[in-house]
Amino acid sequence: MKQNTIPDLSLGVTTGTPIHTALKLSITASKNNYKTVWIGDDILSYEAFTYTSIIANHVKNIRIGLGVISPYVYPISTIASATATLAELTFNNFILGLGVGGSLEVERLTGVKPKKVVPRLQDTITILKKIFNKETVNFEYGDEKIVAYKLSFTKYNIPVYLGVRGPKLLELAGRLADGVIFSAPLSLLGESLKIVKKAAVNAHRNPDDIRKILWNGFILSNNVEDLKLAKSVVLTIINSMSDSLLAQLKLDTDLLNQIKKEFLKGNKSQAMDYITEDILREFCLFGGVEELKQQFIEIKNLGVDEIIVGPPFSSNPLKTIKTMSSEKIWRK
């Protein structure tokens, strides 16, 4: 199979995963030539930069990506210095993913709901780029402030990706980000990619310079019953999507609203009961190896460069990581 027709495959774990499990998966991925270990921040779970550093210290020859880190959760000085530390640790093999984070989780941790997300992310990415360029910066946002801040030790021009969904944030990614992490309904993926591309062109950038990554639910299985493994992952995605975005899906809107309503009330299991097979398929890559390969090629054709093999994987995540090794699945 020609390299330009197949996407890179990466591993995805979240900070809610017990660390020893994540280490086993990450080490296996690094031995099986996965492109990146992506670490997703479950805001209310383990601290993300510590978690990422532990993984980075135990793997070899694999890139480390952390996504997404929310400026509503971490002050910019923490994001900057922790990112620069991880870049130094990995010898410039680190990517920072920024995003708003789940609105509910952010509010639960900080007591404040994220507002004005487009300017906030725009400011954050702009300031971070300056800091990584060793410039002295000043920044003020609400209670947060940095004065004449400079990271003298930073050595690298660290790539900053955005993990975003709505059109305005996708445009922002096209204008400023080095990459985009989509965690999107598959039926809207093509449109999302077009928005990024258009924004890039308008900003006089080459859209191909922006790396496009897809991180949806992933299940290696021929058994439709196993799709249910992804209910928790899909629930998280649905709840972080705006109502207007959900309304664009060819799914039962009343059902989606019901899911959100139950989740907001704290009834997670009831919310999951409403998730149907159609909904799961909209947010998940699912199937046996051959089916998945076909899906990978279709997604690559849309313009995605890298696909994340992430939770729930299957009933045997470690076996899935070994099976989905690029070398093995594309060998034929």
Added chain:
Amino acid sequence: MKIGLHIDGMYDIHALIKKSRIIEKTGLDAIWLGEGPEHRHIYPVLGTVASKTKSIIIGTSILSVHMHKPLQLFQAFKLLKEAFGDRFIIGLGRGGEKHLKIIGKNIFKTIPLLEEYLHTYTDFQLDLPIYLGAIGFKTLIKLGDKFDGVIINSISPRIIKTVIDKTGLKNSNILAIGPSAYLPDKTLLNKFLITCAFIASELPEKIALELGVDRQLQQVRKYFLNHNITELKNMRGFLEENFGLAGSMEDFENRVFELEKIGVKQVIFSNPITENHGKFNEFVKKIAELRNPR
């Protein structure tokens, strides 16, 4: 007497790994890690040092309560404990004034914040020791006995004794931390004096008055702000007597002995120590031998 070494995120992360391994190999009691907003961040530093060492105790001396969120901080330690076991001591305090100014904090209400951290820590049931890093009398009087240990920002027996006497501190687990320079040449001595002057200039005036060093501290502050190293050199005796230690192994031995006599349980020698790799190894090896009582 336990002896620990303080290193911080001013070093390249790979140098930090090397130093940590040397400290562990030599048999010292603990590696103490500090932080600053423009240093390598403490979270990945903690994860890295823990990953690259096997069993040595790793403490923080100290983390500023103004630079973290309690839940996030304890989530980091919960993870470290899950990954590496009971090897961690959480040292919390106000943090340096200069550092706090960089993150826009000009007015600090540290005591209520420390109480908030203690409250969250209790709810969290983390079961790792938590120490208070302080020299301010008010903080020590109010909170000193609520922590598992107290880290006093000086390795001067006189200062520590005064602090204990004047605050009525009952906490018997006292640790002393201060800048050190081993067999310093001119450059290292300058760095050492600047570090001492930095710590000295951060001492609240009220405390300086209580300790009877207010007049000299005004001078130190002036010389420090003007980068007047010549005058700081003239104040070497004062800075050493009250804040740090520069000298031979014999000087270090005497200091350890004096601190032990007044009840200090652990002394933590901090930067600059030495810039020379070979001398650092020698220092760590020799200082580890002082762990045995005379």
